[in-house]
Amino acid sequence: MPPPAPWPYPFWIAHRGAGKLAPENTLAAFRAGQARGYRMAECDVTLSADEQPFLLHDATLDRTTDGHGLAAGQSWATLAALDAGAWHGPRFRGERLPTLASLAEHARHSGLLLNLELKPGPGQAARTGAVVARVAAGLWAGLTPPLLSSFETASLAAARDAVEALPRALLLEHLATGWREAACGLGCIAIVVHHGALDADAIRQAHEAGLRVLSYTVNGAAEARRLRAAGIDGLITDAIDRFAPDTLG
Template sequence: MHWPYPVGFAHRLGGALAPENTLAGLLLAHRLGVTAVECDVQLSADGVAVIAHDAELERTTSGNGALAAHTAAELLQLDAGRHHHPAFAGEALPSLQKLAATLRRLGMAVNLELKPAGDARQMGQLCAAQIRQHWQGAALLPLVSSFSAEALAGLRQVAPELPLALLVEELNPARVAQAQALGCRALHVCHRALSAEWVAQLHGLGLAVMAWTVNQPQEMQCLRQWGVDMLCSDRPDRFDPAWAA
């Protein structure tokens, strides 16, 4: 099975090495030679896709309350760097549009994880239109994942050309069948739930496999020996340089 994405994905753009889900992290990953990143997508109150993990703003930004209660203009003014280290003070929370422009300029691949806060199917539909717009004409489209089957179903309705992946913490036949029913190209699995047998079985069904979130080099090498296609890690500095291809 041909799989066009690199092996190593930096979790939340820069892993543990920079403020999560920021362009500072993305640029750090790029300087390390990483060619693929993972990040989280949510919608502002006015329906604009922004890059952030939490439903609430306090942990990673200078804002307060629910992300979905704020407009994009309000969100993009927040400081998303200081919580990681004072050296990153003033680092903005990025929009999907700005992320796309930066990734395309750098020639990097991305896994976008949809994190719906309300109507998941509608969120998938709105994100699909924006992803399609921002990656129009791109040689490699984003790989879009979610724990929400409804979000993926909504996205597929609007942009069936986008490759999908279902995120799961545990593997069982029902979850595999769900991924197949959604038309997924990949299954993104907590690395502790994987085995060589599972990887072989998923490959036999035509599904690529991402292991998340794996940070120890020995575990990375073991997963690769099992045939895992992608590794998502907080420590992209520990990737084998060959995994950038």
């Protein structure tokens, strides 16, 4: 059995910064999550047309900004002017899309730990992994590094090849045949799996392979207790207003 990799991350992780309490993937969201006592947040990182890493979940801008169309096709100068908060409520009007650099500055001053999900635009899987890894390695120098995760194996492979020392996690909706080999082949230290696909046996198999196990997106107390009893290493949640970070241990 391989020894587990060092694991500096807390059990509870705020989804997209603050769950549903603030506009996702904005600095306002990270502040809201930390105000609830969360020491770690999950967020989504993609690239502009001129390869500026910034935070956005969707491939398109329409749902969470006043912009339109494919984000990967627009320059950072255009993206930086968008309102990324008004959709959530008037008090967040004027909130901007954060760059990875602005998030790193916030983390450096506040102590926030991060799980950065690589969200490449169309045809940009490898490029996104490589650019985000290189930029993150510089920005988080001297700090606890962010955990890079993705459903895109090409993004994780490129991140590994660019900066092998950064920790990585394979995102999985289901535990299909070969999941352990895939994660270990990418040099991952963890898998991040939809909660419905996990049980004690799957978690045990991951641990035996030297992998930590996180689960998304766990918003019910009964499911959180089930997974904790099964040996899970961490939970990603929207329910930051219902789970205190010390809930269930």
